[in-house]
Amino acid sequence: MERISQSQLIMLLILNFYGPATGFIINGLSEGTGYEGWISLIAGWAAGLVLVFPILKVASRRPDEFITRFGGQLVGRWLHVLILTLYFYQTMYIGANLIRELSDFLALVYLPLTPNWAIASLFGLSVILAVRSGIENIFRAASGLLIIVVGVVFLNPFLIQKEIIWPIAGAFIRHWELRPIWGGMIAAIGILDMSKVLFIYPHLRNKEKTFRSLAIGSGCGVFMIILTYLTCIMVFGVHSTALLSYPTLEMFRMIRVGDFLENMDPIFIGIWISSLFVRVSFFLYIAVSGIGQMMGLKHSKPLAFSIGAVMIGMSEHIAVNITERQEFLKKVLPVFTLTVELLLLLYVVGLWLRKRSLRVHETGAE
Amino acid sequence: MQGMVDRQLFEIMIENDFLQRVEDRPEAELAERIGGLSGMPISSFMQTLSLTQALQQLLNGQMLMLIDGLKYIQIFLVKKTEKRAITEPTNEPVIRGPRESFVEDLETNITMIRRRIRHPALKTERLNFGTYTQTDVMLVYIDGICKQELVDEVKLRLGRIKMDGVLGTSYLEEYIEDNPYSPFPQLQATERPDTVTASLLEGRIAIFADGSPIPVLAPVTLNMFLQSAEDYYQRYIAATWIRWIRYFFLLISLLLPSVYVAVTTFHPEMLPPNLLLTVAAAREGTPFPAFIEAMLMEITFEALREGGLRIPKTIGQTISIIGALIIGQAAVEAGIVSAPMVIIVSLTGIASFVIPNYSLGLTLRLLRFPIMLLAGTFGMFGIVISLLIVYMHLLSLRSFGTPYMTPIAPIRVRDWKDVMVRAPWWKMSNRPVLFGTRGGTREAPVHLPHVPKDWDGD
Structure with missing residues (x-):
């Protein structure tokens, strides 16, 4: 059962947070928070950790059992089913949304004549195959890909340094406004959602170090997002970054390596897609295994194709067009994610009540 | 068995004893006399009570002698078959390494390994496959470096094989792979004795089959396929x-x-x-x-x-x-x-x-x-996407329990010394960690030669 090391957890978290964050939220973050985006991210990271701490306590009560199996004893069966249904719906929604964002982006930039469903299906197929090969392999994939992704992230500022407008850097420490930081923080908590670890907790080795790994993994991920965010703003400025649909891609496009290759962006995008792949695979795995456990199945693997197909279908129908989807992402999704994450705290309450009643019972018996 | 017997030895036997008139004696004495006086070394002579074993030996090219009234069957080991001489490897040539490759004869191949590893821990276990071919297969490993669990696993998988004929190690290979539907090879085939020796020293196990000049090695990882014998002979x-x-x-x-x-x-x-x-x-x-x-x-x-x-x-x-x-x-x-x-x-x-x-x-x-x-x-x-699918497939592969992408994923930085680089021999202190191998230290720390401080160059 215990097949995933803490270092593998750290590596997956880094990719899990970096990929989608740099691809799709830089413009939104820039629009909402401007120069204070990096503070929002750090604040969101800290708040995310505070939120996940009690949730981990629930998992550590029964380290070898999945919450999907024993959660009903804490909050009552029906509430448990309701929470899990919402949680897995949200997990699938975020996975579907990422597939949709990727297919929208590719159809817009590289494959104008290719239908969205074809792109989504191909990506979805690779994700389903990853899920079928098991959680251990998803984590291993992350550890192998991390070297390449980190290489690109740290190479990027050096490759783009000719385009950087250095005087902008001063604004990062001069601009202070509390309200945008607060809004950005709420969005960041949603992005840096670490509660998924609850559903793979029995697979982890050295469980007592899980919180430390979460802090390190998400911290490194946040650092990489901030690095990309700051570079983007220093290249385009706050307003242009907010107006561009895909600022990170535009930044990659500006990289010139000598005179040999004009544009390196397809290669960078390829590497970036791999981090997206890790996140969507992880999310689909959580949904597949969770739903399988809810249904009382011994092995959830056979569900991978059907639930994966539903996710691909969802990706096509979650919004009519890019504008609608982006509006939803800005206004609804952070609140939705946060609400679902907060619902998990009910287990903490359930655990506390259970402990209390046990204590009362013991005292009464004495 | 014509063509499988050493005619010269046979003729010596006939000239020495078989044609001599022997007076009436008890059968046991007669058998002993024939055995003892046939001019053959003691190692070339054996007895058996089993008819099956005697028949097997006859089919192997040995000579049987049955004496009326004696329950033993005398077996004279006079087998001699034609075999190819040891030649240069054609598929895996090297510039600086040894120029020997395996041949079809099992005994010659095992000797080539024994000549390189002169230690009692080198173990060989003989198995037999093929209802009609009765092919001899040999498991070779170094006891202690290769753990018993790996040997047992190999034997367990080989034990399931029931087929009419085995004409090469590839026949067995397809039966014992972890993922039989994968396009990737999960056992390493080689024709070089030095490659097999080096693998045995890492704790891996070699499977030889009679009639095949290409043994297979298990377990294997992807990077092992990208290592050439030449790497270890060059700087x-x-x-x-x-x-x-x-x-x-x-x-x-x-x-x-x-x-x-x-x-x-x-x-x-x-x-x-x-x-x-x-x-x-x-x-x-x-x-x-x-x-x-x-x-x-x-x-x-x-x-x-x-x-x-x-x-x-x-x-x-x-x-x-x-x-x-x-x-x-x-x-x-x-x-x-x-x-x-x-x-x-x-x-x-x-x-x-x-x-x-x-x-x-x-x-x-x-x-x-x-x-x-x-x-x-x-x-x-x-x-x-295709790379990601291939990558995920590679991650899901195992060779006798060892993940195929080791040491890249899962990461084992200590084993990168023979993957990312080819570290000098004095840095290859530890064996790679594979399933069923002991790992451990390969060599003692060494002080490299250096110029004495007081030496001024003259």
Whole structure:
């Protein structure tokens, strides 16, 4: 059962947070928070950790059992089913949304004549195959890909340094406004959602170090997002970054390596897609295994194709067009994610009540 | 058994004793006298009570003698079969290493290993497969470095095999692989005794079969297929460089035609204007899209390669000149294919032979086609997705319990010394960690020679 090391957890978290964050939220973050985006991210990271701490306590009560199996004893069966249904719906929604964002982006930039469903299906197929090969392999994939992704992230500022407008850097420490930081923080908590670890907790080795790994993994991920965010703003400025649909891609496009290759962006995008792949695979795995456990199945693997197909279908129908989807992402999704994450705290309450009643019972018996 | 008996030895036996008149004696004494006086060394003579064993020995080429009234069967070990001499390895040649390769004879092969590892811990276990062929198979390992659990696992898997004939180790290989449906080889085949010896010293296990000059080694990881025996005989800096060249050309072999198709079809903006113009000008007159062109050329190249193997050597050169040069040149001049495509296909062809292991090279050549299809339909995105699928497949593979991508994923930094680089021998202090091997220290820390401080150079 215990097949995933803490270092593998750290590596997956880094990719899990970096990929989608740099691809799709830089413009939104820039629009909402401007120069204070990096503070929002750090604040969101800290708040995310505070939120996940009690949730981990629930998992550590029964380290070898999945919450999907024993959660009903804490909050009552029906509430448990309701929470899990919402949680897995949200997990699938975020996975579907990422597939949709990727297919929208590719159809817009590289494959104008290719239908969205074809792109989504191909990506979805690779994700389903990853899920079928098991959680251990998803984590291993992350550890192998991390070297390449980190290489690109740290190479990027050096490759783009000719385009950087250095005087902008001063604004990062001069601009202070509390309200945008607060809004950005709420969005960041949603992005840096670490509660998924609850559903793979029995697979982890050295469980007592899980919180430390979460802090390190998400911290490194946040650092990489901030690095990309700051570079983007220093290249385009706050307003242009907010107006561009895909600022990170535009930044990659500006990289010139000598005179040999004009544009390196397809290669960078390829590497970036791999981090997206890790996140969507992880999310689909959580949904597949969770739903399988809810249904009382011994092995959830056979569900991978059907639930994966539903996710691909969802990706096509979650919004009519890019504008609608982006509006939803800005206004609804952070609140939705946060609400679902907060619902998990009910287990903490359930655990506390259970402990209390046990204590009362013991005292009464004495 | 005519043709399997040492006639010379047989004749000596006849001359010495068999033709002598022997007076009436008890059967046991008679048998002893014949055995003892037949002029044969004691090691060439044995007795058995089992009819099956006697029959097996007869089929092996030994001589039986049955004496009326005696329950023992006398077996004279007079087997002698023709065997090929030890020659230079043809598939895995090296510049500086030993020039020996295995032969078809099992005993000779085991001797070659025993000559290299003179230690009582070297164990051999004989098994027998094939209802009709009764092929001898030998498991070879070093007790202590190779754990018993790996030996037991190999024996367990081999024990399930029931077939009429085994004509080579590849017959067994397909039965005992962890993932039989994968295109990737999961056991390492080699014809070099030094490669087998080095693997045994890492704690791996070798399976030899009589009649096959190519034993297989287990467990294996992907990077082992990219290590050549030459790496360990050349200087480590050069070996590291060559190893990276190999990694690079592995990617070229797998991806170059696909990248060409993707870039020319979907991402022409990646190319600098001059190069783009050159490619566009070359492709202007060609009737096919880049993808079809690449497919045509690659399949033609595969046919040439396969033809090259089968064509008799005397006309091989002529055919390759006609195939590669004349047809290639004519196809470009006729405007059927573009010149850059010929370059791409040739480069890919060369790259596929840079990979030291033939089976892996073959697998990559096979995978090139679906990747080209995805590159032709989805561009770089298709290539990325196909790479991710291949990567996930590689991650799911195991060879006798060892993850195939070890030590890259899962990461084992200590074992990178023989993957990312070829560390000098004095740094290879630990054995790689594989399933069923003990790992541990290979050598004691060493102080390298250095110039004494008080030495002034004279």
